[in-house]
Amino acid sequence: MNNRNPSNGKDASPRALACIYDECADKLYRYALMILADASAAEDVVHQVFVKLLKMDHKRENIGSYDHYLRTAVRNECYRIIEKRQNKEIELSAVESILEFTESTASNEEERLIVEKAIRTLPPDQREVVHLKIYEDMTFQQIADLLGISLNTAASRYRYAMDKLRNMLETLKE
Amino acid sequence: MNNLNDNQIEALLRRFGPKGPPTALRKKIFESPKTHYSFRSIFWWSSIAAMLIISLCLNFAADGVAKDTAKLLGPSQTQWTPEAEEAAKLLDGNGWGRRYIAFALEMDKRNRKNFSELDPL
Numbered sequence: 374m375n376n377r378n379p380s381n382g383k384d385a386s387p388r389a390l391a392c393i394y395d396e397c398a399d400k401l402y403r404y405a406l407m408i409l410a411d412a413s414a415a416e417d418v419v420h421q422v423f424v425k426l427l428k429m430d431h432k433r434e435n436i437g438s439y440d441h442y443l444r445t446a447v448r449n450e451c452y453r454i455i456e457k458r459q460n461k462e463i464e465l466s467a468v469e470s471i472l473e474f475t476e477s478t479a480s481n482e483e484e485r486l487i488v489e490k491a492i493r494t495l496p497p498d499q500r501e502v503v504h505l506k507i508y509e510d511m512t513f514q515q516i517a518d519l520l521g522i523s524l525n526t527a528a529s530r531y532r533y534a535m536d537k538l539r540n541m542l543e544t545l546k547e
Numbered sequence: 548m549n550n551l552n553d554n555q556i557e558a559l560l561r562r563f564g565p566k567g568p569p570t571a572l573r574k575k576i577f578e579s580p581k582t583h584y585s586f587r588s589i590f591w592w593s594s595i596a597a598m599l600i601i602s603l604c605l606n607f608a609a610d611g612v613a614k615d616t617a618k619l620l621g622p623s624q625t626q627w628t629p630e631a632e633e634a635a636k637l638l639d640g641n642g643w644g645r646r647y648i649a650f651a652l653e654m655d656k657r658n659r660k661n662f663s664e665l666d667p668l
Contacts, residue, residue, distance in 0.1 A: 391577050402568035416572055423576045472563040488563055507560050539551050542559070 401447045407504035408451040412469040418450045491541035499534035
């Protein structure tokens with residue numbers, strides 16, 4: 374294995390971290406955005422995680438896998454923010470949209486808004502599982518391993534999310 | 548969208564995806580990492596600075612009061628009675644206890660003097 378490969382954690386120079394950022398930031402930001410459903414909070418989370426990593430200096434050499442480390446750090450930071458704002462509802466009109474078109478087929482803006490609104494109604498843990506399953510193509514076993522939950526819990530979170538999305542999409546479309 | 552099944556919902560979700568990070572974020576992280584102070588650290592450092600300024604101001608004010616009091620009272624000519632000595636000893640024997648008793652005796656002397664000036668009897 375190449376020791377200079379930034380994502381294996383051996384090369385800890387700021388330049389290597391910039392490479393890691395280029396490699397992982399997109400995925401991490403989208404992940405944070407789906408958990409938080411708030412673009413500026415997701416930006417803060419990714420910013421904070423990378424700044425902390427930059428400040429770690431020589432301790433960075435102890436990180437085994439940046440991919441796993443960063444994902445866990447982002448996840449922890451997201452749930453810390455959620456816990457902090459527990460009783461503060463975000464006003465939908467006040468936040469930036471979180472979804473973008475991935476294909477130019479028959480999708481329209483109205484449909485995007487409906488899907489976004491439906492996704493926002495899900496609790497963060499269900500949004501997280503939906504994200505990992507749909508947008509990162511993970512299996513329930515991989516999701517369970519990543520989140521430290523049982524396979525059944527991962528599958529049932531997805532099931533609840535699908536039911537809720539179905540209801541919301543039908544209600545919003547009417 | 549009536550009676551959507553899971554596959555249809557998944558297909559619908561796949562038409563969209565969470566947005567990517569803003570391009571400015573990379574710049575923000577890597578251009579000046581040393582200047583990124585968290586709000587929490589700014590809050591603590593400014594609190595400490597404010598406390599230092601307040602304590603310095605109070606120290607100067609206390610010095611001023613001490614000087615004014617010394618001017619007002621003039622040189623101490625306290626008459627140390629055995630009772631006063633005993634009271635000073637009870638407080639702390641020396642230092643502040645003794646000074647406090649001296650101040651109390653001086654004020655008592657002045658009050659008595661003022662009172663006798665006012666009293667026609």
